[in-house]
Amino acid sequence: MSNVATFDTRTEAKIPVESPLAYSYRRSGAPVPDRKSRVVLREHPFLGHLVLRGGAIVLDEAVREVLGVSLPGEPQGLVHDAEGVRSVQWISPDEWLVIVPGGEEFELENRLRAALGGAHIAISNVSGGQTLVELEGEAARELLMKSVVYDVHPSHFPVGKGVTTVFAKTTVILRRPGEERWELVVRRSFADYTYRWLLDAGEEYGIGVER
Amino acid sequence: MQRYSGFGLVKHALSHHENWQRQWRNPTPKKQYDVIIIGGGGHGLATAYYLAKEHGVKNVAVLEKGWLGGGNTARNTTIVRSNYLWDEAAALYEHSMKLWEGLSQDLNYNVMFSQRGVLNLGHTLQDMRDIQRRVNANRLNGIDGEVLDAKGVQELVPIMDCSKNARYPVLGASWQPRAGVARHDAVAWGFARAADAHGVDILQQTEVTGFKIRDGQIYGVHTNRGDIEAKTVGCVAAGNSGVLAKMAGIKLPLESHPLQALVSEPLKPVLDTVVMSNHVHGYISQSDKGDLVIGAGIDGYNGYGQRGSYPTVEHTLQAIVEMFPIFSRVRMNRQWGGIVDTCPDACPILSKTQVKGLYFNCGWGTGGFKATPGSAHVFAASLAKGEMHPIAAPFSIDRFHTGALVDEHGAAGVAH
Amino acid sequence: MSQPNRLTQGGRIDRRQPLSFTFNGQAYQGYAGDTLASALLANGVDIVNRSFKYSRPRGVVAAGAEEPNAIVQLGSTEAAQVPNVRATQQALFDGLTARSTNGWPSVQRDLMGLVGKLGGQFMPPGFYYKTFMAPASLWMTYEKYIRKSAGLGRSPAEADPDIYDHLHRHCDVLVIGAGPAGLAAALAAARSGARVILADEQEELGGSLLDSRELLDDEPAGEWVAAAVAELAGRDNVTLLPRTTANGYHDHNFVTLHERCTEHLGEVAPRVTGRRQVRSRMHRVRAGRVVLATGAHERPLVYAGNDVPGNLLAGAVSTYIRRYGVVPGHKLVLSTSNDHGYRAALDWQEAGREVVAIADARPSPDGEWVEQARARGIRIIPGSAVIEARGESRVNAARVAKIDLDGFRVAGAAETLTCDTIASSGGYSPVIHLASHTGARPTWNDDILGFVPTLVKGVSAAGGAQGVYATAEVLADGVEAGSRAASEAGFAAASVSLPQVAARRDGAAVALYQVPHEKPTLRAPKQFVDLQNDVTAAGIELATREGFESIEHVKRYTAMGFGTDQGKLGNINGMAIAARCLGRSIPEVGTTVFRPNYTPVTFGAIVGRHCRELFDPERYTAMHQWHVEHGAEFEDVGQWKRPWYFPKTVNGKIETMHEAVARECLAVREAVGILDASTLGKIDIQGPDAREFLGRVYTNKWAKLAPGRVRYGLMCKDDGMVFDDGTTSCLGENHFLMTTTTGGAATVLEWLELWHQTEWPELEVYFNSVTDHWATMTITGPEARKLLAEVTDMDLDKESFKFMDWREGVVAGVPARVFRISFTGELAFEINVQANYALHVWETLFAHGEKYGLTPYGTETMHVLRAEKGFIIAGQDTDGSVTPEDLGMHWAIGYDKPFSWIGQRALSRPDTARTDRKQLVGLKPKDPKVVLEEGAQIVFDPKHAIPMPMVGHVTSSYYSPTLDSGFALAVVKGGQQKMGETVYLPMADGQVHEAEIVSPIFLDPKGERQNV
């Protein structure tokens, strides 16, 4: 696809990397979880994040071919591959977020582009711009209730759902990959605010951070 | 008109207050007037007053569909200032300020105009540039004001957090000492009483349901109390202007939005000036009764419901507590909403229309209360003379076609 | 310690848990389960406050949210101060410290009271409108004294030690109020499986059942409450929220519930295992259906002297006796218009104290409780009322007389009965406040003599809230409302069997609001309507005489209902009095509108966590840590923290901004500087129509920009005014990278989407934000190429990598896109790398940069450097009223583009086409040492009288170390045609600066320096 400039922003060279939360760990610390921690925060940094734009029908076939999962066509859908490490999430009628293990994203983009031929689509690599923060534990849901305006009750937010919503005074993509597990996709420049908010609001649950 | 004075008060007290007269009559509508003012808020009543007092036009009716002073006059945060950026707006608001300064005596009604000064805070470098620009312009327009640095602000308002640790530290402010607050209801009542004394008929519960227009000339209105004739009609109906204009087949570039405000419980005096911040977005003063009177933002959607969205109130109080951390334990007593008719350039419309004899005075957005006497004074002159007063002339509807806007939004900067 | 009014048994207090507290410095004791008000009454404290206007002594009147008098200041330390606490709703805790809010030197002996007594007659409503006008110059002095006497409590002087919280909740059915109706509704809804929230403002759920005389299933009502609460608590689809007030009912069933989490425990929230707890929490509830089970407030009667301590609501008397084991006096006279009031007399007598008489306004009362009272030998005086209470600091007698209800007159001689307590009941007013928040006006119901709520979609009312008062009916009403709400929310109704309640025969009530006095209202002793604001019946009558005929006018003129109780006790009485004076009915006078809050809520709770460090997000770039470590001062740009300048310590002294910026500027002009430009918005644009789209949203041309090239673009709105700018790079034939201003990033992206989605959906193009993905560092200055060459093997030759080119490569081992664009006028490379690598690249540049004098610079230096080149900053040199022509950017306007781009049409309007508009120019101060003030106004004639015609203003102004002179950008009327002319800038200090209009490009007009 000569009309679009793809670019591998990642290198195999041994270069020090900094996750979006690196500054926050230094500045605000990371309380070690203990037995009384009812919620634990874990960052999954350096994953591959791709934004897929295009028509659902066009993209679906390519995604199935390349990733082996079908594109969630219904709003708020979130699917994982068999290994549970690659996911595709509905963001908008013509937008999906693909998250894969770090380093796979460039090849994936190229394979998708190849599979899509000349179709009108767009793929943007945003791996450096966001990070995945996981919340786990019995108090995770209540911590989210303090933070997001969206209804996170299990009857309304089953496993396999994901939404973009208001988090305090910023925006997150909120996903529920498992019963006790929630994921926040956080923009890099807002990561510190989000982290400080979660530590503050999570204090009463004895929030711990696993690093 | 029964004159009010301290002596009179004592005299009435001795007769158990049994001899106070009505402040205004409750007349039955006449068939015909020289001028009809639609809208019995502050602007409308004041227009009638100045028509009668300054132009000898006494055969005037003010038509109010509800109760006088019941719209935005009763629902604002009572701030009066004239430190506007653009020459045209500054001239209008300063004209008003000068009238405010003698208003209680002029009306023989204490509108409690308290010139305790207004601070407009700056929190960013661009805020400070805008403040300097505005204060410099004010000075050359003959309007008082100075630029203060953070220390100067702290001295004026010791209870405010002016430290560098704030999320958006106070870098400075503009300070207009002559600005202040006034007792909003009293303004409507004072003008009503004074207009009534000049013979103006204030007709409450009188709703205009249509206009009588022939050959492009207005000659009266239909109301729920029958038709009333007049060859000059001034619409001063704030949020309802659009609805009226539509009846006359006139388009206005107006949108009516909810503007919220709130008060705390009454407190002992703690804040003796008016503090406004565009950047963290809240403004606050303390009323003579002790309530903190706090202004919230305009909601982005159109609304006639006299209420807005709760997050707007939350954001406003966040701003107030950010500026005044000591108020965290103070309680919010009441919130309410007004309906503000906003123009695309944040300036009002004082204009003739394509219907001869039909004038509009509207689009005041958040600036209406402070403009009350000035707006009415120039509008009355325009109605009396059939020609827009020079101070009113730049605010014609035409500007939205020629592009000659008086953009007070620009004063706050658009993109950074 | 003695509690003279405490009963030895009964009530829901725990006598085994005594609690100490102080009031006005005096130590007292109460029990767990007390409110501050019940504890004060137990201790025989009569005067709890002084009134607002007349400074009259006041005591406790009510037992709940409607209390107007018992407003106190809480707190033993400065930071813990809480103004205006309602003693009837404050749970007693050990160590509670309270004071009256008014009264000087003390609430017992108050000097202002003397003023009120002597001067009260001179303070009719609105007196301040009628005086203090002469001389005009003294008004501010008068006002100072008026203000001094205002207010209730005082603000703390220190910051709040506590934290607050929000919880976003969603439910199928929200039940507000946990009295009989609310409990029944919650049970019905809960059993259907719906998600239910039940909130109640009191310390305990149960409402009126907690002090009821009635038996439910032959057990005291409290037993049924306990069982119902236990069932609800055991269900995981139910959330119970005691101590939680529904304070605001907003659109589409959004309700704010304010939970007082620790206010019953102490003045500062105690820590639990070292962790902070919130003092109070706002539940922001979105409910499918709402059931208002908010009950009713009793109305007092309005009679002379009804504000003297010892005048209470009849229902409150019962509540204090039955719930708190407190009898607030010894000898009671009851004045009532209905049967409910009799409860107070029966309870009083059962508590072992004397009921002197019951003055019943009805000529022949005959209900069941009336019969009981009669049977117990209590004296009932039919057709009568208390017309006047006597006493100063406590009631010492009641004057009772026959009254003529229709004629509004006293119909017989008054009898003076010695007593210390007068209880009154004028019937009930449904609590319609929340329904009224929605904007729906309540309607008057003559059957219940009260307003009932008008309900919007999705809400229903049950029990007292809609005028249903008999317990059995209330319970049934609750079940019905709860079932209906659940079924409307999609849940099948479940059965709820109601407890048996013995039916009671009540006689009909009469309408009685103001009690007549022998003297006409204006001459009678004060009859209070709104106790908190000292509004009297005479005041209302006077207002109506003066022409204030609408109830809104009456309220505003007298201040009725504007207190912290929002007229819960007084408003209906006030309306009734206004109606009487005007000869109209209550609904004709007008209905009232209640506004949020139902009861006042602390700012802190509304603010939640959005304060202090979490007031607003701070956005950081990937290099932020480095900036902090290197001593940067920061500038707020939108939510970003950008380095403003990097002051160095030279000889132990920290540089001023002026010094630092001069050093940074020279480093760039003479060596090399580096800027963190990551905050610029970056939008990835892909699609076959991307180029066409750019042509429509930018003023200039994009048709021929080749891959590998970069172009500056200017964006207007359709009114022709500039709103953003930036460079856009052609990455591929169908692929562009747009940059925006830092503050404009989100706005521009939404702007592009707006046009694409709503006007040109046929254009095949997508926009994605990649702002955060890339970190951007600009190295600029004559040494920039040499520096870059050390860390890359890219071909940096000026012929193969031209100005306004971009190239891919590896910088410091990291894949990078490098853009040869310049905002400084110097040779410059903008290096973009994935943000996770950014700190490494940045530090590598510094590792190599020292020998070239690599200097970090911030936004201030960037501004100076760009201004020397005449480059604008959108939002600083433009203000939403500036066109591209005004900026002199003819070169960036494609008038001949095929599509009429956004903003083009507007440029030919009469005003925008004028040639004498304010135009961007340079200003050279005549005195090079002068740095003009940004925002200084420009005039052609400095001698002109004020108001002086202004022709423009300075938009940007700096000292240029390169030019060793001040210089400025400005807009001047017709300025582009006035090169070389002199303008004047009259300043606040009296100085008038002179400046010459020059080109806005001060340095290197041919652009040679950036092109090397």
Add this chain to the structure above:
Amino acid sequence: MFYIHCPYCGEHREEEEFHPKGQAHIARPEDPDACSDEAWGDYLFFRDNPRGIHHELWVHAVGCRKFFNVTRNTVTYEILETYKMGEQPTVTAEHPEGRPSRDAADQGTLHEGVRA
């Protein structure tokens, strides 16, 4: 605070996720250069401002980022319907109870996703 059904997300979402963008169905004139100054001024600035039923453009800013239309009563604030770009309202001031269906006549004249 409104609860708004996003026609693209297919569910009700809190107002805080949305931004109002003014009156709906204001189309940019096809040929701006052929417009009179008055027509251009009308397009830029003049809006209906009804008391009652109003059609508005909103964007699901913190969500799917799609623009869509809302029919709302500006007095009661009740939202009567939301519909995608390119569709026409069924509830109007003339038909406050809603027209029987989005009839064919309307559908025929619209094209995908435009304001008009």
